[in-house]
Amino acid sequence: MDRHPVRLLLEDDLRRSRLTVFFRLLLAIPHLIWLALWSIAAFFAAIAGWFAALFTGQLPTSLHRFLGSWVRYATHLGAYLSLAANPYPGFTGEPGYPVDVVIPEREPQPRWKTAFRLVLAIPALMLAAVLGSGFAGGGGGYSQSGTDDTSGVPWLASSGVGGVAAVCAILGWFASLALGRMPVGLRNLAAYGLAYTAQAYSYLLLLTDRYPNSDPAAVGPAWGLPPHPIRLELADDGRRSRLTVFFRLLLAIPHFVWLALWGIAAFFAAIANGFVALFTGRSAAALHRFLAAYIRYYAHVSAFVSLVANPFPGFVGEPGYPVDISIDQPERQNRWITFFRIILAIPAFLLTGALSAALLMAAVLGWFAALATGRMPTGLRNLGAFSVRYHSQTNAYLFIVTDAYPHASPPLQPPPEPEPVYADPFQPLPEAV
Amino acid sequence: MPDDLTLPDVQLTGIPQEILGRADRYERFFRIEFVVSQIVLLTVLAVYARHGIRFAKESAAGRIGTGMLLAMIGLALVWISQVPFRLAEVWWNRRYDQTDSGYVETLFANWFELGAEFLFICFALAMVMALAGRFPRRWWLAAAPFFVGLAFLFGFIYPYLTPTDRLQRADLQAAGREYAAQQGIDPVPLRVEDVTDFTSAPNAYAVGFGPSKRIVFWNTLLDGSFTDDEVKTVLAHELGHHSSGHLVKGVLWYALFALPGAWLIARITRRRGGMGDPAAVPLSLLVIVVLDLLSLPVYNLISRHMEAEADWKALETTHRPEPAKALFKEFTIQSLNDPDPPRWSYVLFDSHPSVEQRIAMAEAWARRR
Numbered sequence: 001m002d003r004h005p006v007r008l009l010l011e012d013d014l015r016r017s018r019l020t021v022f023f024r025l026l027l028a029i030p031h032l033i034w035l036a037l038w039s040i041a042a043f044f045a046a047i048a049g050w051f052a053a054l055f056t057g058q059l060p061t062s063l064h065r066f067l068g069s070w071v072r073y074a075t076h077l078g079a080y081l082s083l084a085a086n087p088y089p090g091f092t093g094e095p096g097y098p099v100d101v102v103i104p105e106r107e108p109q110p111r112w113k114t115a116f117r118l119v120l121a122i123p124a125l126m127l128a129a130v131l132g133s134g135f136a137g138g139g140g141g142y143s144q145s146g147t148d149d150t151s152g153v154p155w156l157a158s159s160g161v162g163g164v165a166a167v168c169a170i171l172g173w174f175a176s177l178a179l180g181r182m183p184v185g186l187r188n189l190a191a192y193g194l195a196y197t198a199q200a201y202s203y204l205l206l207l208t209d210r211y212p213n214s215d216p217a218a219v220g221p222a223w224g225l226p227p228h229p230i231r232l233e234l235a236d237d238g239r240r241s242r243l244t245v246f247f248r249l250l251l252a253i254p255h256f257v258w259l260a261l262w263g264i265a266a267f268f269a270a271i272a273n274g275f276v277a278l279f280t281g282r283s284a285a286a287l288h289r290f291l292a293a294y295i296r297y298y299a300h301v302s303a304f305v306s307l308v309a310n311p312f313p314g315f316v317g318e319p320g321y322p323v324d325i326s327i328d329q330p331e332r333q334n335r336w337i338t339f340f341r342i343i344l345a346i347p348a349f350l351l352t353g354a355l356s357a358a359l360l361m362a363a364v365l366g367w368f369a370a371l372a373t374g375r376m377p378t379g380l381r382n383l384g385a386f387s388v389r390y391h392s393q394t395n396a397y398l399f400i401v402t403d404a405y406p407h408a409s410p411p412l413q414p415p416p417e418p419e420p421v422y423a424d425p426f427q428p429l430p431e432a433v
Numbered sequence: 434m435p436d437d438l439t440l441p442d443v444q445l446t447g448i449p450q451e452i453l454g455r456a457d458r459y460e461r462f463f464r465i466e467f468v469v470s471q472i473v474l475l476t477v478l479a480v481y482a483r484h485g486i487r488f489a490k491e492s493a494a495g496r497i498g499t500g501m502l503l504a505m506i507g508l509a510l511v512w513i514s515q516v517p518f519r520l521a522e523v524w525w526n527r528r529y530d531q532t533d534s535g536y537v538e539t540l541f542a543n544w545f546e547l548g549a550e551f552l553f554i555c556f557a558l559a560m561v562m563a564l565a566g567r568f569p570r571r572w573w574l575a576a577a578p579f580f581v582g583l584a585f586l587f588g589f590i591y592p593y594l595t596p597t598d599r600l601q602r603a604d605l606q607a608a609g610r611e612y613a614a615q616q617g618i619d620p621v622p623l624r625v626e627d628v629t630d631f632t633s634a635p636n637a638y639a640v641g642f643g644p645s646k647r648i649v650f651w652n653t654l655l656d657g658s659f660t661d662d663e664v665k666t667v668l669a670h671e672l673g674h675h676s677s678g679h680l681v682k683g684v685l686w687y688a689l690f691a692l693p694g695a696w697l698i699a700r701i702t703r704r705r706g707g708m709g710d711p712a713a714v715p716l717s718l719l720v721i722v723v724l725d726l727l728s729l730p731v732y733n734l735i736s737r738h739m740e741a742e743a744d745w746k747a748l749e750t751t752h753r754p755e756p757a758k759a760l761f762k763e764f765t766i767q768s769l770n771d772p773d774p775p776r777w778s779y780v781l782f783d784s785h786p787s788v789e790q791r792i793a794m795a796e797a798w799a800r801r802r
Contacts, residue, residue: 241491244502247509253548254501254555300493311493312502321493 008195132165185408216410485715573695662756673746
């Protein structure tokens, strides 16, 4: 995998101080004010840098350092706010914070790319808004909406923690207060969102001419991913048929109808499965097969509609689709987890909602890209595939197919070495940094 | 309608010569546009019939699913090929003040309808391919009755799918009850459809079977441009469709064509492996469109006969030929209906008698009195 030059560095140990977690927003106020002021300066520096890069072909050293520090500082603050990191960040954006980004060295950039940078950056900024920046420039604040702030100066206006990172922060706040640790999946996902946002802003501010890449493998370190009974199998070659891309939503209509009908049956099957699992401690084989097929079919349709996969999927959820979900045989399930399943699933639901927004944005952007090039950009495809995987894990958890909690770390495949399964959603996992 | 009815020659008095010329020019465009659009459509489908199977590699959906995909792609290509003509129609209609629709609006307004078509074609094709998989040579025997059943079902539920409001005109409601009694049927609910967004042309239609029977007026007919007597003529005409059982007869006529049509599709697609094979789907689309085109003159002949019958029933109900004549003249003035279209165009395209024929019928009714 070709790593992006703006790369995430993650050295967080997951431990959180309950006191600072509880007061995190209040503690961040001085930083928010400072970032707002710094953002105003960065705005004018960016304009000056744009003219300079247009004439000389690269950003002046001083501006590169100034804007790079701003991006790094905003990332630190975002990590602090979204609980992806614990220590109180410094005010200068110095390297060394547990969630940090590498800013590439200054180098010459094609002038035509520089000239159109603002326009070219718009799709990346849109995606960054959904994934959730930690930036609190301009309007400042800890906004949950990353999409309603595009007025005014774009890089200052992306205020607050956006969709995915916001949900991670909210869920992480409760988890950290309860456990004194941040769940690794939430931390990784928030860090991924921050890193992508840093890429987007680095591109916008001419710190690099490499376009942001939302592929988790390109953004972050070698993420850890625990073995899970619900896994993603990706065999897509990225090629897309322009005609079927153009009419994708219409072509999916029969699948929507079938999915809705099957969903009704799956709902009742899941209830029955819940009772079986409560009494016998594992789900019934026939119900497990039926629900597993539905989960796979749901994933196939989601992948097809969101352009994560190309071929028209079958109607029975058979394995073999290019974006597929493999589901293990039924195993023993904890009866307590089964009994409280719906309540326990709420955090996963919330995260699924946020990731669905990211999937939608990836699909919209991918639609234009695939129409123009006949290929789905790998970054968007892999972001979408991650969302499909998480959604499938949530469905499987809800339908009592497994009691393994959905894991929010963004990589698509688990590492080669097997690691233990954690049924407890807040159980920390060994780091694979 | 009497068997010995002969229509007298009539003079189109009351319609300014300028309007007649305008109506002639207006409709000439649509005739040419129709011919060109059908040529384009057939060309697109012919190319698709030859090369469409290539899209099978875009499917992971098995035999029937792949067939559905190919059918939907075919429909999508048809839609794309007709977009320029749809825009041209809007341009022409705007030029002649027949619509206020915008071009962008025209492109995006029909997506819901297109989605419904996609769904319908998938359902129909799934049924045909399932039957053809089980009975490769005799599927058409079962498919034809199935489609006739579907046509009945669609005819029944259609009134519930179109958003309409109850007609708030006591005089027309009273006339509706009176005319229904005269025509020997139960009163039919009268509804109004708001069409202002896409046309200014006046119209009304009869829909539904049994409890779903309706008469729907476009609001453009009730905006004061037509007198109460003219609107009542329309009402009596539409009731005439219901009392003559035209809607049921229409489906029965369809049934008559369905069996040989299905047989022809089965016969022609056999060299592509038959309808059980997705490879035959693109060709089947071409065959359906060709059969549709070939049956158009016959369909229009039947339709014109039914319309004439409904006109006569309206005259027998209202006993007022003058409002009927005025109404038909007004159609020419407002909707720019060519009162006397060329013979070929009349035979091929017109589902209603010409304005001249309809006025002549009113005249004939008056003379018989």
